Amino acid sequence: MRDVAIIGVGMTKFGELWEQSIRDLFAEAAIKAMDDAGVKKIDSFYVGAMSSGLYTYQEHLSSLMADYMGQIGVPGLHVESACASGGSAVRSAFIEVASGMSDIVLAGGVEKMWDVEDGTIVLATASDQEYEAYNGVTFPGLYAMMARVYMEKYGLTREELAQVPIKNHKHSVNNPNAQYPFEISLNDVLRSSMVADPLRLMDCSPITDGAAALILCPLDRAKEFTDKPVRIRGVGAATGPIALHDHKDLTRLEAVKLAADRAYKMAGLSPADISFVEVHDCFSIAEIIVAEELGFFEYGTAGKAIAEGQGTYGGKIVINPSGGLKAKGHPVGATGAAQVIEAYYQLSGKAGARQVPDAKFGMTQNMGGSGGSCIVHILEAL
Amino acid sequence: MRDVAIIGVGMTKFGELWEQSIRDLFAEAAIKAMDDAGVKKIDSFYVGAMSSGLYTYQEHLSSLMADYMGQIGVPGLHVESACASGGSAVRSAFIEVASGMSDIVLAGGVEKMWDVEDGTIVLATASDQEYEAYNGVTFPGLYAMMARVYMEKYGLTREELAQVPIKNHKHSVNNPNAQYPFEISLNDVLRSSMVADPLRLMDCSPITDGAAALILCPLDRAKEFTDKPVRIRGVGAATGPIALHDHKDLTRLEAVKLAADRAYKMAGLSPADISFVEVHDCFSIAEIIVAEELGFFEYGTAGKAIAEGQGTYGGKIVINPSGGLKAKGHPVGATGAAQVIEAYYQLSGKAGARQVPDAKFGMTQNMGGSGGSCIVHILEAL
Incomplete structure (x- = not known):
């Protein structure tokens, strides 16, 4: 397995973000992370979300997010492990980079929770x-x-x-x-x-809208992108x-x-x-x-x-x-x-x-x- | 990357399975696959499902399925890519075995669709x-x-x-x-x-309840488990x-x-x-x-x-x-x-x-x- 490093990050403000939809939030974090790492193109990505179906009636986040972050064609995958979905996305990206399958992989997560009244019921799933x-x-x-x-x-x-x-x-x-x-x-x-x-x-902890994303790459390539991987x-x-x-x-x-x-x-x-x-x-x-x-x-x-x-x-x-x-x-x-x-x-x-x-x-x-x-x-x- | 083989499979009947819940279905397929491969313990697993939240009000399938297939403790992850969720689970398991992170990985998928009246609306997500x-x-x-x-x-x-x-x-x-x-x-x-x-x-294609699962391992270990990997x-x-x-x-x-x-x-x-x-x-x-x-x-x-x-x-x-x-x-x-x-x-x-x-x-x-x-x-x- 190859060693893996983080070379850039991006996140939105966390809070009640009434003006942004789930796609807006993840795209904002993802594009900030890509800008931070100085990469224009990723090889693959993972998006963690617990229940975009119940919160926003939107599944298929791989396709949606590839589209809205300007990366159509790139393999993407939505991963879910309840409130551990974001950590799971990072782990999945780590494994993909470690395997040698891909070099520049984005890992992130998003949830748009304020648009429903029954947030606690959704969490109960x-x-x-x-x-x-x-x-x-x-x-x-x-x-x-x-x-x-x-x-x-x-x-x-x-x-x-x-x-x-x-x-x-x-x-x-x-x-x-x-x-x-x-x-x-x-x-x-x-x-x-x-x-x-x-x-x-x-x-x-409160009900929150927000997104976060990181860019991972093989450790031996990290210094191409940042002095501080x-x-x-x-x-x-x-x-x-x-x-x-x-x-x-x-x-x-x-x-x-x-x-x-x-x-x-x-x-x-x-x-x-x-x-x-x-x-x-x-x-x-x-x-x-x-x-x-x-x-x-x-x-x-x-x-x-x-x-x-x-x-x-x-x-x-x-x-x-x-x-x-x-x-x-x-x-x-x-x-x-x-x-x-x-x-x-x-x-x-x-x-x-x-x-x-x-x-x-x-x-x-x-x-x-x-x-x-x-x-x-x-x-x-x- | 290591070469990867399939060493056992299991699936349920596909249809209107009124007597089985989502956990019953996946556990049945998973245990059949483990029996087929002759493994009692897996290192990790992936479960594909498109919208268990909207279909069954159940997320967190990693924990649920580890529990009901008798594998508590093992890392698990629910992956979703709409109707490509099951294929995505196989790909994720492939990457994990190829990386060297794990040897015996179960990949499968499940959906329990007949319990709701608005199946087509759920699919539209x-x-x-x-x-x-x-x-x-x-x-x-x-x-x-x-x-x-x-x-x-x-x-x-x-x-x-x-x-x-x-x-x-x-x-x-x-x-x-x-x-x-x-x-x-x-x-x-x-x-x-x-x-x-x-x-x-x-x-x-119809609305269907059912589950399917496979066991993957490194190619160089496959003959330990089956003559026909x-x-x-x-x-x-x-x-x-x-x-x-x-x-x-x-x-x-x-x-x-x-x-x-x-x-x-x-x-x-x-x-x-x-x-x-x-x-x-x-x-x-x-x-x-x-x-x-x-x-x-x-x-x-x-x-x-x-x-x-x-x-x-x-x-x-x-x-x-x-x-x-x-x-x-x-x-x-x-x-x-x-x-x-x-x-x-x-x-x-x-x-x-x-x-x-x-x-x-x-x-x-x-x-x-x-x-x-x-x-x-x-x-x-x-």
């Missing part, structure tokens, strides 16, 4: 439709159950849990693409509407049970650990080597459990550690320097690609006011459902 | 939603326009056009998995309901315009030619080497245009040639020995994988009463929309 969704459980409810069990088992307090979104909103202030780039207080979290006990509105050093993917009731332990996300172990093994690295991580904080509790599964904290300790400042600048590891899904926004198909873009910014020294100092290795963790699938990437500064 | 679907055009209408222009330009008669489904139904009689395994007469076609002039009901010798993919009105010529499907040219180039073969082809006959006219784009007939001549018997046993090339989409059925996400299964049966000598004699090379052609995407595979008997 990532759960077990027959045994969860049809019985009325949506994702806030599933993650609320995980939060409740975790708090009971490990003594995490409601106030400690609130420190996750507070930290992520603080980071987002320095991210010009963030949907909600402002700080929030403890009171803001604790007084926000109850969504699914114990999760309140400020524990939940970023190597994809490890990739890990895994599935877990579709239904939360099939998890052996509601405080665990075993697909995350499996995917991380595979990425660490491919990269030849361990958690101690990683300076920052973009994690899938779809709900506050998710960031805590994920930080443990990735090996950064012992089981049962990440919540308190993050509340004590171990998940931000100056702490053990910077978690979600971009603002995370909560504050940057969560256009589900784009999220995983946007995480890798944040890692690219950090590792090429382009992260501006949110730059993590001296970062050599960064990680991204993107998951679907209640841990039914996970994609982990380990990125390296060159 | 593969067209240009803003400029075609929202203005009322569905796929029968799009292909009817192609048929009308072709008939005007080349003098193809309504009776000659009817010979395509007549031939395919004749082939299907020998396919135990076919949805409609019976012969039809010229009168049957010409007296069937008008759908979109000049296309009648018997020109249109089939090599994937060439793979070609391409996109075309999403909207029919952007085609330069309504009698052409340029993505098909591009994909075929790429597959021929990879395989080092030409049309004269191919003994049979499974083509995407979603409507009668499609088979005719595709047969020309693949290089088997000159432009404007395939309709008359097929009507004269050049597309069946004893003719120039056997087109759709399985019965094709028209008679075998067209569960859109599974179709491309089922085509490769037919090629596997033919090239491993397991096609029974529909065996094409002395076939060394076979081809499959799977497309999405009105030619917006296409996947071509060239398979080789070993």
